[in-house]
Amino acid sequence: MCGIVGYTGVKDAREILLDSLELLEHRGYDSVGIARFDSETSQVCVDKCVGRVRDLRRECEQETLSSTCGIGHTRWATHGAVLEKNAHPHRCGKVTIVHNGIVENYRQLIENYELQEQLVSETDTEVVAALLDHYYHGDAQRTIQKVAGKLKGTYALVMMFEDQPGVIYAIRNVSPIVVAECEEGMMLASDLTALGQFTKQYFVMPEHAVLKMEADRMTLVGFDGNVVEPELLTLDWEMQSLGKNGYPFYMEKEIMEQPDTFMATVKNRIVNGLPDFTVDGVSDEALTSCKRICVVACGTAWHAGLMLQALVKSVLHMHIDVELASEFMYSDPVINENTLLIAVSQSGETVDTLEAVKYAKQKGAKCLAVLNVRGSSIARESDYVLYTEAGPEIAVASTKAYTTQLAVMYLLVAKMALLRGEYTVEETRHYMEEFQRVPEAISKVLEQRKEIHVVAKNVLEAKDLFMIGRGMDYSTLLEGSLKLKEVSYIHSEAYAAGELKHGPIALIAQDVPVVALVTQEKLMSKELSNIKEVKARGASVVLFIKQSLAEQLKEDYELVLLPDLEDKFMVFPAVVALQLLAYYVSSDKGFDVDKPRNLAKVVTVE
Ligand code: M6R
Secondary structure (H helix, E strand, O other): OOEEEEEEEOOOHHHHHHHHHHHOHHHOOOEEEEEEEOOOOOOEEEEEEEOOHHHHHHHHOOOOOOOOEEEEEEEOOOOOOOOHHHOOOEEEOOEEEEEEEEEOOHHHHHHHHOOHHHOOOOOHHHHHHHHHHHHOOOOHHHHHHHHHOOOOEEEEEEEEEOOOOOOEEEEEEOOOOEEEEEOOEEEEEOOHHHOOOOOOEEEEOOOOEEEEEEOOEEEEEEOOOOEOOOOEEEOOOOHHHHOOOOOOOHHHHHHHOHHHHHHHHHHHHEEOOEEOOHHHOOOHHHHHOOOEEEEEEOHHHHHHHHHHHHHHHHHHOOOEEEEEHHHHOOOOOOOOOOEEEEEEEOOOOOHHHHHHHHHHHHOOOEEEEEEOOOOOHHHHHOOEEEEOOOOOOOOOOOOHHHHHHHHHHHHHHHHHHHHOOOOOHHHHHHHHHHHOOHHHHHHHHHHOHHHHHHHHHHHOOOOEEEEEEOOHHHHHHHHHHHHHHHHHOOEEEEEEHHHHHHOHHHHOOOOOOEEEEEOOHHHHHHHHHHHHHHHOOOOOEEEEEEHHHOOOOOOOOEEEEEOOOOHHHOHHHHHHHHHHHHHHHHHHOOOOOOOOOOOOOOOOOO
């Protein structure tokens, strides 16, 4: 959460900072600020405001200040309301700072160091600035290290000291910072999306070290006083894929990309018609030696975990737990050296998931991560990583990341089924053939988007909505419902269709639309009964249904027909249809689809 950026070099810092912050806005967008060294006076000048980067850009337009060094921040509020005084950068004496994370002991620090008088904001960050200023007497490295020793919590801190024009310092604990040296200078950011425009070479800043960036050099010194050589990584995302490609919103563009991202994810992992993880270096032993599987993830990634659970149970006949990462380590999980922990995360930075991985590793589990961002924190903690090839996902609502996570999971299950003797080679080939029909099925749904748009218009005015389904359909709807909630602000609840009568059916009324999903033949007759129960209570029902199951229902329901695949693969076309539904509801309501209120793309606070 919170986008941070720093630049020192030869170019105009204002444009670089503002452009980069715009690319980082998916991390938080309630207020924004930049601080720059004035090239003429060497003074630090801070500009900040409540609102978006475009608002700050407008405010700065008239300024004549010239600068080649500065830091910037786009905020997702934690401590303190969304007010200009709480926006970063914060300044105290000689120190100017931006921060991503939470300093948990800030109150204690205020008391211990009697800092209250100096503070104007309600943030934990300003306390760090005050503490740095308290200790600073010209040796930034020492001061930063000393203050870091007093902080509890997670942080990526980027700092400037007034008597060191052109110099930026950074330090981090858990919260990420990526750094790049490019032709025009040195650049750091909380997220790779801000660096790709300058260079493809970058490194992830290590913990327990202080980074010093000047226009033509940088040094990284560990807390032990030794120089640290960073490990250079190459960004393999096509940065042109960062634009909207003519779509009004990233979410629409990312939904439309799914046939391609699915293909990109699976193409090197199918050899002779069989699943293969040789390119990933995942040994067969890693997949056969485990006795238990436990998935940890949050939000959409957790929903992908639920789909894995359904497959593991039905194909592998194995026990599998799927845990919300934020609850995991507080629930006394049964984890040991026989457990394969599967961590699922688009960003690879979700701190709840990261902490769950660290906990499980301490208990002896092996960790396999399914991630979209190379070199991310979870990647570095894991024994094995299977990368999804979704490319940069910018819209806060996750779409292509989910379907690529599923793609990896379907491959994983096929591989394990073969290795564990649950499937013969022939059965595995058959599964893989059907699996490879998924992109075509997704494309067919995308072709139906006008129809789905019409359905969306029918739920625009709803305040509450239910989504009902059974088995795998229920898991698919949990994801569909999350999409609708987060981008349209309609209160949507996904419910197991058979469970509705045990309570929530009390909420069904004429103005509460119901979206039902039917793709699992063996559950169809029971689910149709549940649908009749809500219809009988006045609800208008939209039925998303697998085409071959839809005969004889056309008269009674508004239908969205989903292209036929074998039942276990139906999540793919179904979820894409639900993503489109959420997207059209949000865009028709005139919302900023890509930046829903209160949310951020990368969640680095617990
Ligand atoms: O980066 P991660 O996959 O770990 O993120 C997990 C959730 O924060 C994320 O899926 C969130 O629920 C999305 N906004 C859902 O669209």
